[in-house]
Amino acid sequence: MADLVNKVAVVTGGRRGIGRAIAEILAQRGADVMIGDCTEDPGIGTANEIAAATGRRVFAECVDVANAESAKHFIERAVADLGRVDILVNNAGITRDNLLIRIGEEDWDSVLNVNLKGAFNCCKAVARQMMKQRFGRIVNITSVVGLAGNAGQSNYSASKAGLIGLTKSLAKELGSRNITVNAVAPGYVTTALTDVLQQEYKEMAIKMTPLGRAGTPEDIARAVAFLVSEDAAFITGQILSVDGGFVMQ
Numbered sequence: 001m002a003d004l005v006n007k008v009a010v011v012t013g014g015r016r017g018i019g020r021a022i023a024e025i026l027a028q029r030g031a032d033v034m035i036g037d038c039t040e041d042p043g044i045g046t047a048n049e050i051a052a053a054t055g056r057r058v059f060a061e062c063v064d065v066a067n068a069e070s071a072k073h074f075i076e077r078a079v080a081d082l083g084r085v086d087i088l089v090n091n092a093g094i095t096r097d098n099l100l101i102r103i104g105e106e107d108w109d110s111v112l113n114v115n116l117k118g119a120f121n122c123c124k125a126v127a128r129q130m131m132k133q134r135f136g137r138i139v140n141i142t143s144v145v146g147l148a149g150n151a152g153q154s155n156y157s158a159s160k161a162g163l164i165g166l167t168k169s170l171a172k173e174l175g176s177r178n179i180t181v182n183a184v185a186p187g188y189v190t191t192a193l194t195d196v197l198q199q200e201y202k203e204m205a206i207k208m209t210p211l212g213r214a215g216t217p218e219d220i221a222r223a224v225a226f227l228v229s230e231d232a233a234f235i236t237g238q239i240l241s242v243d244g245g246f247v248m249q
Contacts, residue, residue: 065118187243
């Protein structure tokens with residue numbers, strides 16, 4: 001399938017895990033991709049591997065999505081290197097889990113700044129170009145805990161719930177310019193972010209999932225690929241739970 005030929009995608013948090021899987025599937029379907037990450041290595045190795053496997057142009061650029069100027073520069077680099085931006089996937093995210101009475105102000109602020117403000121910064125940075133070209137696909141990676149909450153994750157849950165509100169509001173603002181804005185809400189997915197969880201919690205999460213297994217980054221990536229495709233051209237403002245049924249429990 002090559003339904004994204006001549007499209008340019010930007011994926012934050014694209015160096016590994018869900019972000020890498022998203023970047024891979026978008027490139028496999030024909031898109032050129034800019035990966036962003038805030039580490040010293042923003043994903044140059046990842047970008048080179050995906051480019052070699054798909055034959056697409058894939059670049060990596062360091063970005064601190066919580067910083068508005070950095071997010072703006074990141075989008076500008078994508079336009080300079082790849083010509084335009086058609087697809088934005090806000091995947092960058094962090095956790096600082098703890099019970100409410102033990103969450104420090106810094107841990108609250110850092111999670112909200114990256115997960116929620118970061119998506120706002122990137123949406124704002126790309127919106128004008130998408131409006132001008134009268135085409136755009138924005139997908140925000142939220143979480144089932146943004147829909148259902150989770151003890152010990154009040155900061156993370158709040159940031160992901162905020163993404164849902166941002167998604168619906170931007171869908172209304174940008175729809176007249178043929179820009180769709182949707183969100184994918186993963187359940188328990190095996191990534192480096194979840195590897196640090198206690199084994200007891202991992203087992204409980206799988207037990208609470210009707211399909212009886214953890215999700216994979218590829219499960220999430222396929223949902224994103226659908227939402228940015230022409231098959232989803234009349235879908236906007238929606239939150240697609242990709243969780244094996246977890247949120248029903």
